[in-house]
Amino acid sequence: MPVTMNLNQRISGYDRKLTRSEQLLIEELQTRYPQGLLESATSLAKKVGTSASTVVRLLAKLGYPSYAEAQMEARSEVTARLQSPATRADAVIGDDTSARTCLANALLHDQHNLASTFASLDVAAFESAVRLLTQRKARVHVLGQRHGAALASHLALHLNMCLPDVRPLATSGPLPLEDQLLWIDAQDVLLAVTFRRHSLAIARAAKYFREKGGHVIVITDGPSVPAAGAADHVMLARTSSASPFDSYTAAFSLCNALVTAVVQRRKRELGAALERGDALWEQHWNDAAAQAGRRSRKASSAG
Template structure:
């Protein structure tokens, strides 16, 4: 329930101080609540404690919870880091506050991501990977989503040999797509800002009748509209740059679920990899 839903459901009579706070918040939301509560208090002529109590009456566990919600509301409408620079508020926080706030925000992202996804969708993606047979699993993510795709591919390729990472930015993409068949599967990671070539690849897979599954940030994202099954992530961050913690955690869960069903195959694959690494002396001992 967001701020305005809480206000609509608030049935008790407002005090004059509460009414002034409410008028100010309605007129300045969301930016008006991104700064310290004392700024609101100074603007409307009440104490900071009165401001805190008002949001407590609305059901918020803390003023920080309201701020987290406000950042999420604005962030959802703004796609670029440049547009979100102002979301950290007017005051410069301490390093300690940033450290604590970042961990708290990511913990909240993880909790919301878990709640927003259906177990049935997660299981459907796992079953798709487990029953590839002779088909190929293509993994793709470009620009800001590329590290997540690379991470997912690096781990899945040890579990499912027929896993291919599609390059997002070089001239080989067309050559790779020419090999795709209708029985193959695309696992695409596309998190705002949405890379054009990623959307086009998802469109191509769908047009030839191949299956598309994805990790993205909302049902209205371009790839979500082309995918058969989607998992969604929360991206809130104290900085202008989105947090990908929940995306990497979803990848961990997917790999963990695949490994649980393919332990013997994964053990053999890891053993082969270890022998090659030892021969090439890849890692220091």
């Protein structure tokens, strides 16, 4: 069965005869989906008077490679339905989940997030975003708040090494965000990173860029987020997690891919910038090198 089908779709499409225990299990699962699948197979089996192995066999018949895969789907459904960590906590935190299981679940979710993100990525939007970022005389402004702040910092740090005019936009500090936008025009590109809970400031900044003739690239978790309405290009990253908090592994990977694509178009400039950076470090910030230079000069003077 296609991996995109959820439990109810799998059940509807299953046309073979089920045992009495399997029918009871399906009734229980459909009544309490997706929360019911978050229980252990043993706990679920006890509710209908059957065995854990029967639960696992039923899910295998429905096309799930493992019970863990079925639970991952359930957590993803919970993540989609419940917007805040507070509302998700009771649903996704198990009473008897071991540290080892937490490790396995995190890996499973992130593998799925990565595969899903890159499989469904709008490649044309990605390529267009790279062209916007590397166009001549482009001023690239990078903005992210809350959960998007770390990704925005990551992008700004690395894009600054291969583009001549990268400007991180700060939403706190002596200069308000609106004052940082005073000179926006058609040469400006906003690269905005926004994940729930979505910032109204980012949506307003994106709208303002478009009003002034600038361009907007948005990296986010859903096509209908506020900033997407003003975007030239939207790239989506999946954030499903085994915990109450979203996972940004796939989003970071998407950002890495974006930086790599920019580097491919700016190879020469990147090499020159790295050389300048190394020279700056040695001359002005490398204390060990500075001390060695002073010792060398003293030795020369003494000679």
